[in-house]
Amino acid sequence: MHQKPDADAMGSSLGLSLFLRKLGHQTTVISPTNWAEWLKWMPDCAGVIDYEFSTEKANAVLDQAEWIFCLDFNTLTRTRHMAPRLRKLPVEKVLIDHHQQPDSIFAYGISDTEKSSTSEMVYDLIVESGHAGKIDIDIATCLYAGVMTDTGSFRFPAASPAVHRMVAALEDTGMNHTKVFENLYDNFLENRLRFMGFVLQNRMEIFYEYNAALIAVPWKDLVRYEIKTGDTEGLVNYPLSIQGIKLAALIIDRDEEIKCSFRSKGDFDVNTFARTYFEGGGHFNAAGGRSADTLEVTVERFLKALIENSSQLQ
Ligand code: 5GP
Ligand code: MN
Numbered sequence: 001m002h003q004k005p006d007a008d009a010m011g012s013s014l015g016l017s018l019f020l021r022k023l024g025h026q027t028t029v030i031s032p033t034n035w036a037e038w039l040k041w042m043p044d045c046a047g048v049i050d051y052e053f054s055t056e057k058a059n060a061v062l063d064q065a066e067w068i069f070c071l072d073f074n075t076l077t078r079t080r081h082m083a084p085r086l087r088k089l090p091v092e093k094v095l096i097d098h099h100q101q102p103d104s105i106f107a108y109g110i111s112d113t114e115k116s117s118t119s120e121m122v123y124d125l126i127v128e129s130g131h132a133g134k135i136d137i138d139i140a141t142c143l144y145a146g147v148m149t150d151t152g153s154f155r156f157p158a159a160s161p162a163v164h165r166m167v168a169a170l171e172d173t174g175m176n177h178t179k180v181f182e183n184l185y186d187n188f189l190e191n192r193l194r195f196m197g198f199v200l201q202n203r204m205e206i207f208y209e210y211n212a213a214l215i216a217v218p219w220k221d222l223v224r225y226e227i228k229t230g231d232t233e234g235l236v237n238y239p240l241s242i243q244g245i246k247l248a249a250l251i252i253d254r255d256e257e258i259k260c261s262f263r264s265k266g267d268f269d270v271n272t273f274a275r276t277y278f279e280g281g282g283h284f285n286a287a288g289g290r291s292a293d294t295l296e297v298t299v300e301r302f303l304k305a306l307i308e309n310s311s312q313l314q
Helices: 007-022 057-064 076-089 118-128 137-152 162-173 177-185 190-202 220-222 235-241 269-279 295-308
Strands: 066-069 092-097 108-111 204-208 212-217 247-253 257-265 286-291
Touching: 007 066, 007 137, 007 162, 007 235, 057 076, 057 247, 057 295, 092 220, 092 286, 118 137, 118 162, 137 162, 137 177, 137 257, 190 204, 190 220, 190 235, 204 235, 212 295, 220 247, 235 257, 257 269, 257 295, 269 286, 269 295
Parallel strands: 066 092, 092 108, 212 247
Antiparallel strands: 204 212, 247 257, 257 286
16 A cells, blocks of 8 residues: 555555455555554554564565555555565566556556545455455445545545445445444544644635645644644645635645645646646545655745646636
């Protein structure tokens, strides 16, 4: 899965792993980095190896692997410090992913940007391999978490009829969707909500002439509110709730790097925007990237990019 995994990366990986074990395979799930507290309730999450924290253990697993499944990312740079290791491993890599423009290093795989989530793709893989009956509550819970979050709770266009049929089938296992929602969205500490309030009040700028908004968060805010991995998830979406706003950006000084997130509504392509200006990528309406500059310089570069894209943002 990709670094700093979200619920789709974690859910699709755990779902596939649990399924493969039911077929008698030995599997290990590795995350390139740590992950949010609010993912730790997921079935078998306790068995996931954090590559940064347990590099030797993870490398030993990678060296023995016969197959490597790469889920919810399509470029090795998304695996951070794992990337050089993955690149030189001689074993076949199988891609299952729904982001745009995959690298060519994968031997097999499915890359489909029409799909709502990697979890939906794992579900399709299980069903189309004739093993739908192997989907138990744990697998259903993992896959539901991924599809629910990646579709914005079923509001994005990718929440197709097939997605709703999948959800119906997952419900039939006895999975509890209310619990999954609460585990993911009602599972934060007070400081996180105070932080959200603070940055919306103090760090958000609206550029009505470009139908755009920016939230730029300095490192000191993360320290002040004791912000941990995953606590800023969802923040970038808030400006899109303002009438007329087509592009929302979040630029965070995470100390070790400047992380950028972009969300759009309608026909503004943030995948291209993130690729062009911020070494990133993702989907048409949701993408991310990074910057090696300071927060101030990155914000200036963003403002310049807005001007360059003003005709598409009108
Ligand atoms: P987020 O803003 O939530 O980090 O990411 C939004 C989407 O863009 C996700 O689907 C994520 O996988 C993708 N994404 C985020 N950062 C990057 C990046 O640096 N490179 C690429 N290729 N995709 C990214
Ligand atoms: Mn995804």
